[in-house]
Amino acid sequence: MPKERQGRPRDSQIDHTVIETVRKLLAESGYERLNIDAVAARAKVGKAAIYRRYASKAELAFAATVHDVDDLPPPADTGSLRGDLLVIAHRVWRRMNDPAARQVGPAIIAELSRSPGLAARFQQGLLAAERQSYATVLNRAADRGELAGPVDPELVHLLVSGPIFFSAYGYQIPMDDERLEAIATTVALGLTGTTR
Amino acid sequence: MPKERQGRPRDSQIDHTVIETVRKLLAESGYERLNIDAVAARAKVGKAAIYRRYASKAELAFAATVHDVDDLPPPADTGSLRGDLLVIAHRVWRRMNDPAARQVGPAIIAELSRSPGLAARFQQGLLAAERQSYATVLNRAADRGELAGPVDPELVHLLVSGPIFFSAYGYQIPMDDERLEAIATTVALGLTGTTR
Known part of the structure; x- marks a missing residue:
């Protein structure tokens, strides 16, 4: 398996779902009210999967808005x-x-x-x-x-x-x-x- | 008494003491740790006197740094x-x-x-x-x-x-x-x- 591309398809699907969910929640209710629990519930992924990717709420919001x-x-x-x-x-x-x-x-x-x-x-x-x-x-x-x-x-x-x-x-x-x-x-x- | 200058000397002394205290506390321990209780204790003024002047911590920090x-x-x-x-x-x-x-x-x-x-x-x-x-x-x-x-x-x-x-x-x-x-x-x- 090539070292530089470790993600399985399922992981990149989780990435995409989490980021899209964060963007929706930000547009709906702003940064103040954003929290990892709400993201996990809405995206239907475990909190651990989110914390594995993003160390904090700020990192998550950053990834969702400063993208591409x-x-x-x-x-x-x-x-x-x-x-x-x-x-x-x-x-x-x-x-x-x-x-x-x-x-x-x-x-x-x-x-x-x-x-x-x-x-x-x-x-x-x-x-x-x-x-x-x-x-x-x-x-x-x-x-x-x-x-x-x-x-x-x-x-x-x-x-x-x-x-x-x-x-x-x-x-x-x-x-x-x-x-x-x-x-x-x-x-x-x-x-x-x-x-x- | 001229209307445009209502402050008694004691009030302007409180203004000055509060602002100087905020500047010291900001330099010592940053914005995150700034709170009205600490300002009141250090400046030896009542909390009410601070809240009468500044509606929030942000307003107080703003007044202390965007000055003159x-x-x-x-x-x-x-x-x-x-x-x-x-x-x-x-x-x-x-x-x-x-x-x-x-x-x-x-x-x-x-x-x-x-x-x-x-x-x-x-x-x-x-x-x-x-x-x-x-x-x-x-x-x-x-x-x-x-x-x-x-x-x-x-x-x-x-x-x-x-x-x-x-x-x-x-x-x-x-x-x-x-x-x-x-x-x-x-x-x-x-x-x-x-x-x-």
């Missing part, structure tokens, strides 16, 4: 850094604006500061995938001759994802298409120094 | 939009990087989503003062002829404070002077469209 990140491809080439950044900005916003993610987001943020394991998984999962998208579109921009010199993908990650994150969890002002476009346009112009 | 915002003046004129934004960026970062603020920040974020009253106070206090600083430096930039047209202060608030907030509570990568400078430079260049 391994499949995140870099965006298709739009022909300009501005266009590529706008595609990523829309994607980041859609993910944060998902109803289950909005329910659990503030609690996840609080939990990240308490749980180094969860913070590491967030870094190595979603944030790494996002940073890879920024690195890819910066490489394209360099190939097009849009950039005068090298640009740190982490800086661009902060400059584009940061305002969207702040609008959702700090500033609490609504994000819309016009604002996403203004963010992508300003950052692209700031990085390229031209109005193209 | 009424006195926040707009930054002195540095002669350029880039320089002015850099002063604000440093100020925002210093406030978020304060030890008591770091202890309580993630819990406050979680509480903002549950407490409309706290969210309103955050909007009308710290965030309004910050936005006023951004509006002031944008007006100066317009007077200097740095801007081609009107710029929304909320957009610039998102673009400069957003990356700093995201680095502290989402991305969790360290902020430093070089990065603050890169943020201010990129945003200023994006808004002015020149390399000045």
Whole structure:
């Protein structure tokens, strides 16, 4: 049996059922009221099967809302850094604006500061995938001759994802298409120094 | 007696003692362990006096860490939009990087989503003062002829404070002077469209 793929079909079915149940419970009654007993009862699986997979309620909610990140491809080439950044900005916003993610987001943020394991998984999962998208579109921009010199993908990650994150969890002002476009346009112009 | 200033000296002394005690307890043992009983005992004031001022533990921690915002003046004129934004960026970062603020920040974020009253106070206090600083430096930039047209202060608030907030509570990568400078430079260049 190949070492890297140990799960039997029945296990992956349990994974799927548990995650779907958590998403439903979050949408119905929010993060505060989520508990492992309710998940086990509703999903018809043993509590031990859940605890074997997730160490805490926060881990479970995290897995159910920060999902599918391994499949995140870099965006298709739009022909300009501005266009590529706008595609990523829309994607980041859609993910944060998902109803289950909005329910659990503030609690996840609080939990990240308490749980180094969860913070590491967030870094190595979603944030790494996002940073890879920024690195890819910066490489394209360099190939097009849009950039005068090298640009740190982490800086661009902060400059584009940061305002969207702040609008959702700090500033609490609504994000819309016009604002996403203004963010992508300003950052692209700031990085390229031209109005193209 | 003037209506706008009702507090007797003894009351403002209690305010000060309570807030200082909360800041000490937060620094000593964190937000999780903070409770009104401990604050009352340590500050030698009655619990009723605390509850009369603050409806919850979150409100108390908020008051103790998001403080002095009424006195926040707009930054002195540095002669350029880039320089002015850099002063604000440093100020925002210093406030978020304060030890008591770091202890309580993630819990406050979680509480903002549950407490409309706290969210309103955050909007009308710290965030309004910050936005006023951004509006002031944008007006100066317009007077200097740095801007081609009107710029929304909320957009610039998102673009400069957003990356700093995201680095502290989402991305969790360290902020430093070089990065603050890169943020201010990129945003200023994006808004002015020149390399000045």
